Amino acid sequence: MRANKAFLIIAHRLAILAYIAFALFPLFWLLKVAVTPNDLLYSEGIRLWPSRASLEHFDFVLRHSAFPVFFRNSLIVSGSTAVIVTILASLSGYALSRFRFRGKYWLVTLMLLTQMFPLVMLVAPIFKILSPLGLTNSLTGLVVVYTAFNVPFATFLMQSFFDGIPKDLEEAAMIDGATQFVAFRQIILPLTLPGIAATLGFVFTAAWSELLFSLMLISGNAQATFPVGLLSFVSKFSVDFGQMMAAGVLALIPACLFFLLIQRYLVQGLTAGAVKG
Amino acid sequence: MAYAARHEGLPAIRPPLMKRIADASAPYLYTAPALILIVTVMLVPLVLGISYAFRDIQLLNPFSGGFVGLDHFRALAQDQAFFRSLRNTLWWTGASVFLQFAFGLILALLLDKPFHGRAVAQALVFLPWAVPSFLAGLNWAWLFNPVVGPLPHWLFAMGIMSQPTNILSDPQLAMWGPIVANIWWGIPFFAITLLAALQAIPRDLYEAASIDGAGPLQRFLSITLPFLAPTIAITILLRTVWISNFADLIIVMTNGGPADRTQIVASYIFTQAFKRLDFGYASAIALVLLALLLAYSLLIVILRQWLLSKD
Amino acid sequence: MASIDIANIKKSYGTHPVLHDVDLKISDGEFVVLVGPSGCGKSTLLRMIAGLESVTGGEIRIAGRRVNDLAPKDRDIAMVFQSYALYPHMSVAKNMSYSLRLRKTAKDRIATVVAGAAAKLGLDPLLERRPRALSGGQRQRVAMGRAIVRQPKAFLFDEPLSNLDARLREQMRAEIKKLHKDLGATSIYVTHDQIEAMTLADRIVAMNGGVVQQVGSPLDLYDRPANLFVAGFIGSPGMNFFEGNYQAGEVQRFEMEDGNSIPLDAPPLSNNARVTLGIRPEHVVLAGHGPETLLATVDLVEPTGFGIILHLSLGGASFKAFTNDRSFLTASGTIPVRFPAHYLHFFDAEGRRV
Numbered sequence: 001m002r003a004n005k006a007f008l009i010i011a012h013r014l015a016i017l018a019y020i021a022f023a024l025f026p027l028f029w030l031l032k033v034a035v036t037p038n039d040l041l042y043s044e045g046i047r048l049w050p051s052r053a054s055l056e057h058f059d060f061v062l063r064h065s066a067f068p069v070f071f072r073n074s075l076i077v078s079g080s081t082a083v084i085v086t087i088l089a090s091l092s093g094y095a096l097s098r099f100r101f102r103g104k105y106w107l108v109t110l111m112l113l114t115q116m117f118p119l120v121m122l123v124a125p126i127f128k129i130l131s132p133l134g135l136t137n138s139l140t141g142l143v144v145v146y147t148a149f150n151v152p153f154a155t156f157l158m159q160s161f162f163d164g165i166p167k168d169l170e171e172a173a174m175i176d177g178a179t180q181f182v183a184f185r186q187i188i189l190p191l192t193l194p195g196i197a198a199t200l201g202f203v204f205t206a207a208w209s210e211l212l213f214s215l216m217l218i219s220g221n222a223q224a225t226f227p228v229g230l231l232s233f234v235s236k237f238s239v240d241f242g243q244m245m246a247a248g249v250l251a252l253i254p255a256c257l258f259f260l261l262i263q264r265y266l267v268q269g270l271t272a273g274a275v276k277g
Numbered sequence: 278m279a280y281a282a283r284h285e286g287l288p289a290i291r292p293p294l295m296k297r298i299a300d301a302s303a304p305y306l307y308t309a310p311a312l313i314l315i316v317t318v319m320l321v322p323l324v325l326g327i328s329y330a331f332r333d334i335q336l337l338n339p340f341s342g343g344f345v346g347l348d349h350f351r352a353l354a355q356d357q358a359f360f361r362s363l364r365n366t367l368w369w370t371g372a373s374v375f376l377q378f379a380f381g382l383i384l385a386l387l388l389d390k391p392f393h394g395r396a397v398a399q400a401l402v403f404l405p406w407a408v409p410s411f412l413a414g415l416n417w418a419w420l421f422n423p424v425v426g427p428l429p430h431w432l433f434a435m436g437i438m439s440q441p442t443n444i445l446s447d448p449q450l451a452m453w454g455p456i457v458a459n460i461w462w463g464i465p466f467f468a469i470t471l472l473a474a475l476q477a478i479p480r481d482l483y484e485a486a487s488i489d490g491a492g493p494l495q496r497f498l499s500i501t502l503p504f505l506a507p508t509i510a511i512t513i514l515l516r517t518v519w520i521s522n523f524a525d526l527i528i529v530m531t532n533g534g535p536a537d538r539t540q541i542v543a544s545y546i547f548t549q550a551f552k553r554l555d556f557g558y559a560s561a562i563a564l565v566l567l568a569l570l571l572a573y574s575l576l577i578v579i580l581r582q583w584l585l586s587k588d
Numbered sequence: 589m590a591s592i593d594i595a596n597i598k599k600s601y602g603t604h605p606v607l608h609d610v611d612l613k614i615s616d617g618e619f620v621v622l623v624g625p626s627g628c629g630k631s632t633l634l635r636m637i638a639g640l641e642s643v644t645g646g647e648i649r650i651a652g653r654r655v656n657d658l659a660p661k662d663r664d665i666a667m668v669f670q671s672y673a674l675y676p677h678m679s680v681a682k683n684m685s686y687s688l689r690l691r692k693t694a695k696d697r698i699a700t701v702v703a704g705a706a707a708k709l710g711l712d713p714l715l716e717r718r719p720r721a722l723s724g725g726q727r728q729r730v731a732m733g734r735a736i737v738r739q740p741k742a743f744l745f746d747e748p749l750s751n752l753d754a755r756l757r758e759q760m761r762a763e764i765k766k767l768h769k770d771l772g773a774t775s776i777y778v779t780h781d782q783i784e785a786m787t788l789a790d791r792i793v794a795m796n797g798g799v800v801q802q803v804g805s806p807l808d809l810y811d812r813p814a815n816l817f818v819a820g821f822i823g824s825p826g827m828n829f830f831e832g833n834y835q836a837g838e839v840q841r842f843e844m845e846d847g848n849s850i851p852l853d854a855p856p857l858s859n860n861a862r863v864t865l866g867i868r869p870e871h872v873v874l875a876g877h878g879p880e881t882l883l884a885t886v887d888l889v890e891p892t893g894f895g896i897i898l899h900l901s902l903g904g905a906s907f908k909a910f911t912n913d914r915s916f917l918t919a920s921g922t923i924p925v926r927f928p929a930h931y932l933h934f935f936d937a938e939g940r941r942v
């Protein structure tokens with residue numbers, strides 16, 4: 001019996017380790033190539049770590065490419081999108097969680113349907129709509145588009161967090177003398193901080209990695225976001241793997257940082273609604 | 278009752294107009310910003326996009342824009358490349374969803390019970406989800422590249438491949454490249470959703486079941502699965518639709534090649550729109566895809582209703 | 589403090605009616621307890637008074653002012669929730685002062701009031717703690733404290749003690765009673781606990797199916813229940829009922845369905861009327877001889893420590909008797925019982941008291 005149990009525990013840990021290895025190996029390899037000096041790249045092709053590591057590729061990418069501009073653009077776009085979406089989704093998620101109103105069913109249906117569109121189909125029309133407004137080739141235009149794309153899912157996410165907060169609390173606040181909006185701001189929102197963190201992180205990563213619309217709505221390096229920049233980088237420097245991967249590693253940093261901060265709230269948030277009821 | 282009847286016939290007075298308006302409009306005020314944005318940036322363009330399917334829209338041709346009726350659809354019916362991409366879409370979506378789900382479920386089960394270091398393990402295995410999709414694509418393309426990546430050499434060493442070549446340029450195997458990347462990238466999504474559902478299962482159910490004498494397998498079949506079923510159903514549905522629309526990995530890794538072997542409908546639309554700049558035709562394909570996906574979702578929903586009504 | 593006047597209140601959720609013409613006048617400083625089976629609309633009524641539910645019909649007045657359309661914050665009432673509803677992200681002091689801060693009360697005044705309430709409830713050492721770090725009883729006290737910091741027009745309690753263990757409940761019950769004596773606040777209190785209802789109430793309102801069944805002092809409801817529902821609901825173990833006929837004549841009798849009969853004083857009944865006879869278990873006399881004595885079979889003996897509940901049957905009808913006499917612990921077979929005439933209740937075919 002005990003041997004059996006020990007065996008199960010070892011198998012469990014091994015399985016977890018296998019998953020971790022599978023998840024991290026590609027990222028590790030990215031880093032490995034990025035720090036391998038060019039002269040060792042081919043001779044030590046499949047060594048796990050080069051005999052001599054250097055930061056020369058990072059140095060080049062940061063100083064001799066348009067890379068810092070892409071980085072800044074992406075930060076601006078993803079950051080603003082995340083903040084705006086979270087605000088809008090808090091409001092609409094709260095309404096879905098707390099009010100019964102005509103049209104709620106249609107709103108939910110509409111939001112679900114938007115998750116189903118082939119977004120490619122929207123590129124041309126959106127371009128046509130935004131260009132007279134001067135919102136093509138502008139970061140603002142991207143923020144508007146990304147915000148709209150991310151609001152539906154973020155709304156559902158926030159709703160599940162609100163569902164997890166007992167209604168009693170805001171009723172108590174209203175009896176204590178708060179209006180519904182004050183109760184929302186002073187009682188409910190502070191309790192939803194994990195949910196807000198999760199939504200912020202989720203939207204940030206989504207906006208950070210969006211390629212299609214960025215590719216279509218932006219031309220030229222000045223407004224390009226990371227994905228577009230990296231792709232053009234890839235086609236331009238396609239022989240220099242070290243530099244590409246160094247750029248890749250840098251692209252990874254903000255998203256991963258954000259993710260590591262919020263990931264535990266994500267599971268918690270998805271659970272919250274179900275547990276408390 | 279003796280105690281009633283003092284206010285007999287008191288009319289049901291309605292609240293004053295202002296208050297009624299304020300009360301009734303609150304939910305709409307909360308949802309309006311989101312709704313307006315969705316309508317203007319998604320719904321209006323969608324309608325416009327649908328209309329493009331019936332017009333001749335070529336970005337660089339100033340004389341285009343005329344109404345062409347069903348011409349695009351007629352052309353589509355003859356388009357062998359489209360039908361190939363449809364088959365590829367099935368293969369791509371089916372394999373990706375099934376493997377993501379299977380590995381995601383196993384991962385969620387592994388993470389369900391507390392153990393030392395679970396928080397760290399969870400953060401690490403979910404990390405791929407944070408990797409931007411285009412970067413995931415590039416990264417895997419590099420891993421499959423025998424010049425800088427180890428995978429071909431490993432496969433060769435294990436005797437699976439006869440030569441350390443790039444599977445992305447092998448028409449027989451190319452689709453596996455994006456699929457593997459997609460699995461790597463998508464496992465966390467399933468695992469997170471399923472883990473959340475798993476943790477919502479009341480623990481005392483398991484205790485009750487073990488007291489009733491159910492073994493681990495029976496507990497899994499009689500408690501875990503039924504509780505997860507709704508989440509599994511909805512996640513698979515959403516994911517299937519999403520993955521059939523998801524072209525980033527393919528565009529970055531193979532661009533549909535070699536010889537269109539990895540061209541799925543979504544990437545085909547992308548090619549028509551951005552390489553050929555033929556938005557009319559691209560919209561027509563997209564409309565067909567949308568119709569197919571809607572039909573699929575409807576089928577699933579009906580199937581679910583039918584299964585529910587059966588028991 | 590203020591009176592609360594509830595006139596012909598109706599409530600429906602959609603087309604589903606929950607309250608039917610509830611009519612109730614609560615005077616200044618009175619302590620009214622709402623009782624009734626689960627789902628009868630007690631919480632709904634309370635929440636309508638608080639302004640948390642809209643009013644479908646009728647009128648609610650607080651201190652003479654119509655409040656139907658007033659937001660909860662403008663009604664100036666305090667409510668203690670069953671779940672306590674303490675704000676998890678605020679300390680005990682912050683929880684208690686929240687309403688005052690919303691009203692922009694001066695800081696030093698807030699400090700005095702909170703300190704006073706904390707002293708009254710024995711919360712002084714806990715003021716900086718978060719609710720998470722409190723025991724159930726302490727949380728309950730904080731919920732009370734939150735209500736008493738601002739002298740509201742009325743207190744509403746929705747089963748405030750039901751999450752506490754029996755001992756703590758007894759203690760808090762006494763404290764609520766004391767608090768009410770001190771503050772003299774108009775209070776409406778919902779409970780499932782008979783003892784709470786009997787001990788706290790100036791008046792009890794018994795409800796069933798959204799209809800007020802009887803309003804009166806605790807002993808009133810106990811001694812003179814207005815109908816079968818109240819008779820059966822108030823008291824534990826509950827009143828015994830027997831179906832039968834009233835026979836007028838030389839000797840007035842109540843004839844049970846199995847032929848047993850009980851002689852009566854003269855109740856105002858017409859001859860041969862179908863009636864239900866009720867008697868409380870503690871009023872059943874377990875001894876006697878003579879014509880009014882019946883022989884009951886002992887089915888079960890339940891010692892409660894405080895006394896003994898005997899499950900008896902008489903023909904086809906089973907009933908309970910309560911006694912403090914421990915010699916009945918070993919009772920079996922048949923024993924003589926008597927239903928003293930002045931303890932009998934009669935209800936007509938509609939269930940109304942006669």
Ligand SMILES: Nc1ncnc2c1ncn2[C@@H]1O[C@H](COP(=O)(O)OP(=O)(O)OP(=O)(O)O)[C@@H](O)[C@H]1O
Binds near residue numbers: 624625626631
């Ligand atoms: N939001 C709602 N929508 C529809 N029906 C409701 C709603 N809230 C309450 N009800 C119904 O109204 C009736 C009265 O509910 P209420 O909560 O007032 O009962 P209660 O007397 O407080 O019961 P308990 O003792 O169990 O707390 C119940 O039948 C309930 O199902």
Ligand SMILES: [Mg+2]
Binds near residue numbers: 630746
């Ligand atoms: Mg209730």
